Amino acid sequence: MTTVATKNPFRFGNPVAGDYYLPRADLARTVQQFLQNRIHLVLIGPRRFGKTSFVTNLLGDFDREGYTTFFVDIFNITSHKDFLNQLLRALNPKKSWSQKFIEKIPSLKPKISLDIDQQTGEQSFGLSLENTSEKDVKNIIQDVLGDLEKLGENVLVVIDEFQKVTEIEDEGWLEATLRTFMQQLKNTSFLFTGSRKSIIYDMLNNHTRPFYRSCQSIEFPSFGNEFTDWILQRFNSIGISGDADTIKHLRNLVQDTPNYVQMVCFHLVARGVTHIDIPIVERTLALVVKQNSYAYQTLLSSLTSTQQRALRLAANEPKHIFAKDNLKKYEISSPPALSSAIKSLKDKNILEASSRGQIIFDDPLLAIWLRVAFS
Ligand SMILES: Nc1ncnc2c1ncn2[C@@H]1O[C@H](COP(=O)(O)OP(=O)(O)O)[C@@H](O)[C@H]1O
Ligand SMILES: [Mg+2]
Incomplete structure (x- = not known):
């Protein structure tokens, strides 16, 4: 017996495009307006809301309009080397400007190799930084960013999950360096996306930080x-x-x-x-x-008992977290104990403050699981 498998019209987990992508025309228009006028932007929205899908689709539009575009995903970076690697992944040997671009950066050229996939024959650039000192890596980053100026009139650099720059322990070097080039490069617009609202908010509004008031921020909207x-x-x-x-x-x-x-x-x-x-x-x-039970259980077991109770409370009573009765019901000793548990949970990226000051879960499925597992 054979069954004809239906092609599933739904996709999840990775960024989507084509038929699987519902365009966000209004947002695209707004974002294009800013970027075309060289106003740098930060798009802030929860994880899994479609930020990466949106920016990759948007980059397609900018490509067609003759922009030179870079998509730099820094979600997994831990060092300046990683950052440089991700920056250079945006280069493609098939694009003639990519070859020329590398030629023009003397500090970069000797580190680059042209790799050819044995099976597919596809070409890609390889970058070897094993013997490169931290100081040299920093210099190359500056050289690459500086040379964006030579890439014609219109360059767009997207840095996805950009709050990650704050996690590199470099006393703010990368943050400050990016800011410097954002100001210097007259042909380049920057578009950042991020999901850690509180971190990004501090980056943009704390006057001691390099990004202070350097970008327009836009909240990534829910669909209508x-x-x-x-x-x-x-x-x-x-x-x-x-x-x-x-x-x-x-x-x-x-x-x-x-x-x-x-x-x-x-x-x-x-x-x-x-x-x-x-x-x-x-x-x-x-x-x-x-x-997902196993993953959630593992997560819970890494928390203190007060944090676990606070999570259960937040899952069941999101609007009345500090109500006296609830503290009692969830066996939390005092409001300060609850505050400090919630703060830790935010630091761990499990809870977030929503725009309306309410506390929300980074992962809504965890909230559902907590409600079911402990009911
Ligand atoms: N515009 C869209 N149309 C349809 N589905 C979308 C759209 N944006 C996001 N999604 C859904 O959300 C998932 C995650 O999208 P992604 O762009 O990776 O989100 P983020 O970068 O915000 O974490 C996709 O796999 C898809 O299921
Ligand atoms: Mg993403």
């Missing part, structure tokens, strides 16, 4: 109703029916996180349902959350 319609259309395209209320309910359950909306929808399709309604969405979400 168009997302609900789009999701329904995706279901309809493979013969699955459902209504808008079901999708709205799902969006609510996952703090309107597009990644999780798509994830649950993916599972619904994979399970072979033909009609979606609220009960089946809830069951599917519960299943997905359960699959």
Whole structure:
């Protein structure tokens, strides 16, 4: 017996493009306006909201308009070498400007090799920094940034997850260096994205820091109703029916996180349902959350008992965290004890302050798991 596998119209986990991407036309227009006028921007939004998808799609538009574009993902960097590596990954041997660009940087050229994939024949640049001192790496970074000036009239540099620059222990060198070039380069606009709101807010508003008032910041918005319609259309395209209320309910359950909306929808399709309604969405979400139990348990066991209780409290009573009754119910000794637990949880990137001063979970599925696992 054979079954014809339906192509799943939903994707999650990685940035999306093409049919899997719902354009954010209004945001794109605003962002383009700023960048075309050389106003540097920071896009701040929760993780898994679609920032990387948005900027990579936007870069396509800028490419078509003749910009030279760099996409620099610094989520996993731990050093200046890593930063330089990521910066140079934006170069592509197939683009003639890339070759020329390297030629013009004497400090960089000897470190670069042209690698050819044995199987595909694809060319890429390799960078060897093993024997390069920290001082030289810093010099190369400065040379590369400085030479952006030679790349024509319009250059756009995107630095994704840019709060990471603050985690490199260099007494702010990279932050200050970027700022210097943001001011110097007359042909280059910078677009930063970040998910750690409090860190970025401090970078931009603390007058002792290099980025003080150097960028316009924009909150990455949630989707409007168009997302609900789009999701329904995706279901309809493979013969699955459902209504808008079901999708709205799902969006609510996952703090309107597009990644999780798509994830649950993916599972619904994979399970072979033909009609979606609220009960089946809830069951599917519960299943997905359960699959993550092990990771959540591991996370919990790394916390103090007060922190664990504070998390349970935040999951169940997000709007009344400091209510007296709740402290008692969750066995937390005092308001200061709760405050300090919440602060630690924010430092660990488990909780975040939302725009309305409310406390929200970095991972909405963790909140759901906590509600279910301890009910
Ligand atoms: N514009 C979009 N249209 C459809 N799905 C989206 C969109 N933006 C994000 N998503 C969903 O969110 C997931 C994560 O997107 P990503 O761009 O990696 O988010 P972030 O960079 O904010 O963490 C994607 O895999 C996709 O499921
Ligand atoms: Mg991202």
